Amino acid sequence: MSEKPAEADVPGTLLPKRQLIALFGALMVTMFMAALDQSIVGTALPTIVGDLQGMDEYTWVVTAYLVALTATTPLYGKLSDQFGRRRVIVTAIVIFLIASALAGISQNMWQLVVFRGLQGIGAGGLMTLSFTIVSDVVSPRARGKYLGYFGGVFAVSSVLGPVLGGFFADFDWRWIFYINIPLGVVAVLAVNSVLARHPAERRGHKIDILGAALLVPAVVSLMLALTWGGGTYAWSSPTIITLLVAAAVLTVAFIVTETRASEPILPLRMFRKATFSLAALIAFIFGVSMFAGMVYIPLFLQSVRGYSPTQAGLMLLPMAISVVASSVVVGQLTTKTGRYKPFLVAGSVVTTVGLGLFSQVHVDIDLTVGAAYLVVLGVGMGMFMQPLVLAMQNIVSVEDLGAGTATNNFARSLGGAVGTTALGAVMNSTVGNRLEEQMPAVVQELTPEQLQQMRDSGFSGGDLESPAVIDRLPGPVQEAAQLAFTDAMDRVFLVAASIAVVSVILTLFLPDLKLRGDVHTPKPSDDKARADDARATKQVLAGPFSGPRAPPGPTLDARHGP
Template identity: 35%
Template sequence: MEHLELRRKIIIMISIMAAMLFAALNQTIVGTSLPRIIADLGGIEYYSWVFTIFMLTSSITAILVGKLSDIYGRKPFILIGIGVFTVGSLLCGVSDSILELILYRGIQGFGGGMIMSTAFTAVGDLFPPRERGKWQGIMSSVFGLASVFGPTLGGYIVDHFHWHWVFWIFLPFGLVAFAAIYLLFPSVQRKEKESIDYTGSLLLTITVVPLLLSFTWAGNQYEWLSPEIIGLFGVTIVAFILFIRTEKRVKSPVLPLDMFKNKVFTISNIIGLFLGAGMFGSIMYMPFFIQGVMGTSATKSGFVMMPLTLAMVAGSTISGQIVTKTGKYKKLAMLGLFIMASGMTSMHFMDTETTNMTATLNMILVGAGLGITFPIFTLTVQNAVEHKYLGVSTSSVQLFRQLGGTIGVSIMGSVMNNTLADHFSENSQKLIASTPNVTPEMSEQIKDLANPQVLLNQEAVMAKFSNLPPESVVFLKQVMEILRESLSYALNGVFLTGALVIGTALLLTFFFLKEIPLRTSNESKEELKDQSA
């Protein structure tokens, strides 16, 4: 496929990016519209499952389809992915209950995982590693654009139309992308036949799903040492051991373990794990700071977060162009990780007096660093393996990032909750000790306020206590201020944790990532000889 004429390659890439934009917009548009959807359908207790089910199904299909696309080619799976995602989107729009919506979001996830996996792999089919950088950068920027426009558009739709249109508005994108890829994307016939590793696929699924669920639920629905979380970890360990034993025996493993003997492949995936943890873990909690600590409205907080995404788009595009032009990536990866860690360190020093401008500048640093780094480790992994492993190697990058993101969000959530509880308890007790005539009722009300969600809806909370005596209202306002300071203190710990995680990725890159010349052809096996050394 790399020998196709450039014009046809560009048209195929536009079609692939349309498919990716279709999937990415449908992911990002849901966040701002979900409160209105929940208000209509009910089922607030299942709120998080609308996101969790998509993460689970997309993660599983991404890694499984990676191997299958190496056997049967990318075209069938990107077409199936678009088809399944389109059906899932259509069904989401006709949901009559929250459980139906969760089921249909799971279907969306199956399609989304196929699209994401095969889209990035298809870049490797069309271009050799040396030319791949700029296209990987442009592909990464598609996610950034979806992150900018998706939430804003989702809010506009639910304000002016029925929420069903959140899922239906981009269906034409999917149909156009399907038609273009069907007509233009070449079909690849494999000469040798390979058996499908059904047992390994099942064991890999049983390994990954409980692992993702355990880190998603730990510290939220269940305690870290609860029987449910320990049980999930136990299932993961047993399934993983059986998976390793199976993969060593089968002829065509779903995840060839020999790839991990390649140091560039292994270290790139480990760095990707840390990058995912730092990226998702820190960025997920920034809106808490902007709205809860700084008191910025939800609408304005979107504008404060937007520079991060725009900086990421610019960074990934420029980074890809530089890699393609120079053929070098290690120093650029280190620069991106350093900028990102610097931004997170600056976030650590924010407090209740921080302005929107300061927060925006920090967001630009994090976004630029993330954009510079993000495309590189997909490229290093693809460059390190033979072309016949392109699909499964690209999927492994996505899986490790997803695992890192899930683990990072969970651990940093525990850091925030524990630090917040300790700091709030200590300072509220001091307030009680220094305030005369504190009634047991007032002390009990403090416990109800020890939740960061309170700061995101302060007016409603204060209205609830408006019938209390004036001195009680003053006291509760003081408690709210303590909560604000406690949340700031807790999030400082979250951002510092993120900075340390990214700093670790930077050290791994400096000491262990080998600079290998980017191959100039997908068929060149000679250029692979030194990469596993």
């Protein structure tokens, strides 16, 4: 039998301060592990491939993790709604730790690929449930200052990943995976200890097996098509077309199934709420633009400025610090004002400006100017990330809190996959076109020694297979390649900024609802809550500048706030 919960002594929460700090620290560790493993492996992959002798499986080490993480994210949200957060997050952490240990002892590349996929299955629960559990014990109004730290953890892990990956590659790459074990053990003990004292409400246990059986292959098919398309396979190839058709058919079947399921994996009733549907679309678009900064700025630093992956990671510190600072400040202001829309609008505008600034970079850009651009982009991202989570959580019922939070993470991850693919196509085509234009004239001016050096580098004047090739090129060819990459990056960020403009417009249409001050949300059957949803929907349809600022009703009441 669980011991009686202690009296909460922190306004707007259900936990006493000591338990809240312990739980919050453990959840930050779980978030850090999952986010870190998205970026730490990339730097060490050349070393890993050399050790395990498996160049053909190179990209699968990254792809397996991301596909598994994205596919399982919606499942964890609903399972935690049905069976309680504690047992589901503990299971996810244990899966992640077992997979980390197995990945560390891998003897060949296919073993590593399989265990990385298993890691991704666990990571899908870590990221989703970290947000959801905080939302269980903290009211939406007080939640802003707590969730702000998660945005900082995500940014820091994304920057530290390449740095730590480079360090462990020089030491022993297997510690990239072993390092998760002590962190995960601490997280399991802390989460289990605190949540055991606050058991979740028991609900009906009926797993939507058919829905899960359709959702997972639908997401996997789409992710593989986006990952392979234009690279491993042509977009017009039978493999990509088959994957896209399979994803479309399975998605339609999934939607039909969810309309009939008594306990659906993804409750479609959430999307009848205008705020929720609009916020999910914004999360998708934000994922597209966010990954532009995460992926292509390091590529520029390595390809054009000649930094190592570790150095490039360190150069991103201004952005990481800015994300942390703005996330924390905006979280505090959100709690103080009880509103999220002003920060979403401002964050989307600043993010768009930051992306636009990077569309003006040149080969010899001053590092101070580049750092200033990183600060602008980091501030915008930090302002944007957590208020968007709050917007979605504030409107859903308590039964759907896990599924609603998972939907936000899923939409952002899917947007990241689409963005990486689309922007990658822009990058590759621009680099190829620029090299095709410049190379004939450049090659004619080369000495015989320089021509031999170019041949020795593996570059024939066409596409560059790897940014590392640039370092081995003769001076004139290297300059032409750097200019090609710079022009391509300018175009990538111009496209990303254009996409981000859409998020600015959509955030203007979000209803300016006030965050609730109570921890628990009304049930879907609440007639007044349903009326509030209808009013919010009318406000969205009417436009961004119409309708009341804060419709009355229990869903939006902040009288019991901190």
